[in-house]
Amino acid sequence: MTDTHIPDRDASLAAIASLPLRTRLFIDGAFRDAKGGRRFTSENPATGQPIAEVAEGGPEDVDLAVAAARRAADDGRWSRLNPGDRKTLLIAWAERIDAHREELALIETIDSGKPIADTAGFDIAETARCIRWHAEAIDKLYGQVAPAPEGVVATITREPMGVVGAVIPWNYPALMAAWKMGPALATGNTMVIKPASYTALSLLRIAELATEAGVPDGVLNVVPGPGGSVGEALGRHPDVDCLAFTGSTDVGRRFLHYSADGNLKRVLLELGGKSPQIVFPDVTDLASVAANAAIAIFMNMGENCSAGSRLIVHRSKRAALLEALVAELANWPVGDPLDPSSRLGPLISRSQMDTVLDYVESGMGEGARVVTGGEQILRETGGYFVGPTILDGVRNDMRVAREEIFGPVLSVIEFDTEEEAVRIANDTPYGLGASVYTDDLHVAHRVARELRAGVVGVNAYAEGDQTTPFGGYKLSGFGGHDKSVHAHDQYTETKTTWITLRPRP
Numbered sequence: 042m043t044d045t046h047i048p049d050r051d052a053s054l055a056a057i058a059s060l061p062l063r064t065r066l067f068i069d070g071a072f073r074d075a076k077g078g079r080r081f082t083s084e085n086p087a088t089g090q091p092i093a094e095v096a097e098g099g100p101e102d103v104d105l106a107v108a109a110a111r112r113a114a115d116d117g118r119w120s121r122l123n124p125g126d127r128k129t130l131l132i133a134w135a136e137r138i139d140a141h142r143e144e145l146a147l148i149e150t151i152d153s154g155k156p157i158a159d160t161a162g163f164d165i166a167e168t169a170r171c172i173r174w175h176a177e178a179i180d181k182l183y184g185q186v187a188p189a190p191e192g193v194v195a196t197i198t199r200e201p202m203g204v205v206g207a208v209i210p211w212n213y214p215a216l217m218a219a220w221k222m223g224p225a226l227a228t229g230n231t232m233v234i235k236p237a238s239y240t241a242l243s244l245l246r247i248a249e250l251a252t253e254a255g256v257p258d259g260v261l262n263v264v265p266g267p268g269g270s271v272g273e274a275l276g277r278h279p280d281v282d283c284l285a286f287t288g289s290t291d292v293g294r295r296f297l298h299y300s301a302d303g304n305l306k307r308v309l310l311e312l313g314g315k316s317p318q319i320v321f322p323d324v325t326d327l328a329s330v331a332a333n334a335a336i337a338i339f340m341n342m343g344e345n346c347s348a349g350s351r352l353i354v355h356r357s358k359r360a361a362l363l364e365a366l367v368a369e370l371a372n373w374p375v376g377d378p379l380d381p382s383s384r385l386g387p388l389i390s391r392s393q394m395d396t397v398l399d400y401v402e403s404g405m406g407e408g409a410r411v412v413t414g415g416e417q418i419l420r421e422t423g424g425y426f427v428g429p430t431i432l433d434g435v436r437n438d439m440r441v442a443r444e445e446i447f448g449p450v451l452s453v454i455e456f457d458t459e460e461e462a463v464r465i466a467n468d469t470p471y472g473l474g475a476s477v478y479t480d481d482l483h484v485a486h487r488v489a490r491e492l493r494a495g496v497v498g499v500n501a502y503a504e505g506d507q508t509t510p511f512g513g514y515k516l517s518g519f520g521g522h523d524k525s526v527h528a529h530d531q532y533t534e535t536k537t538t539w540i541t542l543r544p545r546p
């Protein structure tokens with residue numbers, strides 16, 4: 042892998058004019074306009090200025106893309122390639138993404154407002170790593186032979202489902218797509234993906250790079266457009282065999298309805314969260330807890346499904362931890378996402394910023410106290426910046442503790458006993474992530490077992506890595522997991538082949 046290089050602001054500003062922005066639908070290996078001829082504006086949330094006019098797909102374009110994906114699925118140009126050959130093509134694609142990392146990071150940053158330190162240092166590198174990881178697994182996974190009776194050979198094999206639709210959010214535009222593309226394409230499916238309208242640009246370029254790397258036409262198609270038309274059309278399409286979604290719980294539910302009303306396509310949902318971080322009284326290194334807690338809630342401006350948005354802290358440590366957290370904020374400068382020292386950029390949109398600020402007001406109305414932040418800052422930029430915000434004195438029944446804010450807002454809740462901490466942590470409709478901070482091995486194991494969440498971090502905020510599955514309990518997920526070989530299972534059908542042998546004549 043190449044070393045991470047984060048370009049300075051002047052270099053980025055100079056590079057913007059020549060960025061390869063792809064703004065049309067990518068169908069059957071080529072860019073084309075939307076059939077209806079419509080376009081929508083993508084803006085830079087750090088400035089509020091338009092950066093591109095993107096073709097706005099509709100149901101008729103979904104039909105075209107699904108037909109291309111169906112042909113590619115049915116004629117075996119991808120599903121019946123030798124596993125080693127499919128692996129080679131996907132790795133070539135990952136290498137291309139790596140080679141174009143700076144350009145893709147810059148596209149991602151101006152389209153989404155994510156800091157360049159994150160997009161260049163993490164998102165794009167991780168996108169390539171994810172695709173490579175799944176590619177490398179292709180020729181190392183075996184089927185099974187069942188313990189069938191004498192005279193019978195029964196094999197259990199996995200086959201691609203066919204056409205996988207995916208609908209993606211704006212918070213990690215390239216990476217969330219990769220979490221679907223890696224395992225779905227590795228297992229031999231073809232795909233039609235709808236990126237979020239706020240952030241379609243990086244995926245359009247990444248799809249073009251797949252074709253350049255030799256991935257056959259029709260295997261990967263990208264149709265930007267509104268969720269209510271393109272997303273719903275994919276969800277309802279009779280020729281889509283599986284639909285993978287990452288986004289809000291409300292929209293996620295709709296895909297179950299779309300499927301139930303139609304072809305009963307498999308639906309995989311990665312949804313929202315209200316993840317707890319529990320700090321036990323025995324912890325000694327509060328600076329380390331504060332550093333991890335800050336990552337958990339302020340990384341990606343808090344626009345993170347597994348954000349640790351509820352800090353559940355023992356009464357004896359609350360004041361000292363708050364002090365350590367406020368000190369830690371010196372390491373979280375907010376500013377122009379093109380400045381490599383910025384750790385927080387703007388929120389994705391004005392409406393997301395208004396939502397976040399409304400939550401802060403609602404918290405105050407219910408008796409919480411703003412320790413720091415809670416306001417729009419850097420207004421002169423035209424962008425949607427909100428500083429890291431800490432609300433103290435939160436009770437778990439307040440709206441700020443129950444609903445996903447999806448912004449840089451940490452709610453601090455006190456507890457007295459271990460039992461109470463676990464009860465508060467689990468008292469939520471969600472169950473995506475959780476963290477436990479303690480130096481006591483017994484507490485760590487006991488509590489990690491009791492937490493109803495898909496990923497539990499001990500003494501760190503953790504989402505695991507490519508080798509570990511990622512998915513939620515309760516309203517945080519349905520039907521499957523992203524990442525790891527477990528993600529391969531969900532994009533495949535299970536086939537039993539029962540072969541009876543003639544007795545020897």
Ligand code: NAP
Nearest residue numbers: 209210237238267268269272273288289292311312313346
């Ligand atoms: P969202 O409103 O649910 O949108 C997600 C995607 O669904 C977008 O592409 C959107 O399209 C599309 N969509 C909207 N309405 C639709 C409909 N009626 N039918 C079909 N598709 C529709 O969520 P978001 O605001 O983009 O993202 C934030 C949410 O995602 C948060 O709740 C967060 O927790 C969750 N999230 C979860 C994970 C995870 O892995 N669990 C990861 C990241 C984010 P348009 O926006 O283009 O119209």
Ligand code: MG
Nearest residue numbers: 083084152239
């Ligand atoms: Mg944008």
